[in-house]
Amino acid sequence: MADQSCIAEALQWAYVQLAASSESAHLDAEVLLLYCLNKNRAYLYTWPEKALSVEQWKRFQQMVQRRQQGVPVAHIVGEREFWSLPFIVNDTTLIPRPDTEILVESALNLPLESNAKVLDLGTGTGAIALALASERAAWQITAVDKVEDAVALAKANRTNLKLEQVEILQSDWFSAVTSHDFDLIVSNPPYIDEADEHLHQGDVRFEPQSALTAADEGFADLYYIAKTARDYLKPNGYILLEHGFEQAVKLRAKLIELGYQNVATVRDFGSNDRCTMGKWMGLIGI
Numbered sequence: 001m002a003d004q005s006c007i008a009e010a011l012q013w014a015y016v017q018l019a020a021s022s023e024s025a026h027l028d029a030e031v032l033l034l035y036c037l038n039k040n041r042a043y044l045y046t047w048p049e050k051a052l053s054v055e056q057w058k059r060f061q062q063m064v065q066r067r068q069q070g071v072p073v074a075h076i077v078g079e080r081e082f083w084s085l086p087f088i089v090n091d092t093t094l095i096p097r098p099d100t101e102i103l104v105e106s107a108l109n110l111p112l113e114s115n116a117k118v119l120d121l122g123t124g125t126g127a128i129a130l131a132l133a134s135e136r137a138a139w140q141i142t143a144v145d146k147v148e149d150a151v152a153l154a155k156a157n158r159t160n161l162k163l164e165q166v167e168i169l170q171s172d173w174f175s176a177v178t179s180h181d182f183d184l185i186v187s188n189p190p191y192i193d194e195a196d197e198h199l200h201q202g203d204v205r206f207e208p209q210s211a212l213t214a215a216d217e218g219f220a221d222l223y224y225i226a227k228t229a230r231d232y233l234k235p236n237g238y239i240l241l242e243h244g245f246e247q248a249v250k251l252r253a254k255l256i257e258l259g260y261q262n263v264a265t266v267r268d269f270g271s272n273d274r275c276t277m278g279k280w281m282g283l284i285g286i
């Protein structure tokens, strides 16, 4: 292989390398090259003949090789954008997904007070909690995760995004949560069936099971959170849960059985059922 390359050649080389192993070969090549060059996308196409330094070209080749081995681009560059905010990511938790922005948008559309109390269960990188905090500075947001390293990651993102008002705790769901007067409880919990064959394909192979799978065909954590949240919500408070697109019917039925009202599902960018919400009136004995 040549010791040097220009931008256009490097992109073409990477695309050929990645075409067989990645469905997003073009995008992956661009993101990795931009990271190596520390430039914006327009630069690649404005200066296609610009030479990479020997160091940049070597580093780019190494990154492309890691991508060929299946490592997610977000893990290679250590960052993923969510809600137009840069999040540090690593292999301790889920890489934030664009579909989760639907949950953020749904939460922001709820009729809540300007100083609403909000709980994010299974915060991971802090994506949901910090995106909400970036939009609603006076919301009192608590975010929890069971995994110590994920809690550290969420705290690093909190500092990086200058959203220090968000409280971040290590907690096994509600175990370290002391308030019982939340206006909104949100969660994107693990909801994939442990036997799902997709767990052996693509980026999820590099994400921890603790962020992905749940017992009872993926429903165990969704049901536990829905049941227990009733004891942590104010009357007229809301629950908002992300779930798999085939889980909406059962989850709606469970929320209704648990006494939630105004139960409704929101679809994602691909028109798949993605988030379900309910209102807790506080009237039914738990």
Ligand SMILES: C[S@@+](CC[C@H](N)C(=O)[O-])C[C@H]1O[C@@H](n2cnc3c(N)ncnc32)[C@H](O)[C@@H]1O
Binding pocket: 093, 094, 095, 096, 097, 100, 121, 122, 123, 124, 125, 126, 127, 128, 144, 145, 146, 147, 150, 171, 172, 173, 188, 189, 190, 191, 210, 211, 212
């Ligand atoms: C699907 S990931 C969601 C991460 C992040 N909220 C997002 O939307 O990108 C689920 C998260 O739940 C956390 N988790 C799993 N079991 C938990 C438990 N028992 N208590 C608290 N967090 C838990 C995992 O560590 C992981 O960070």
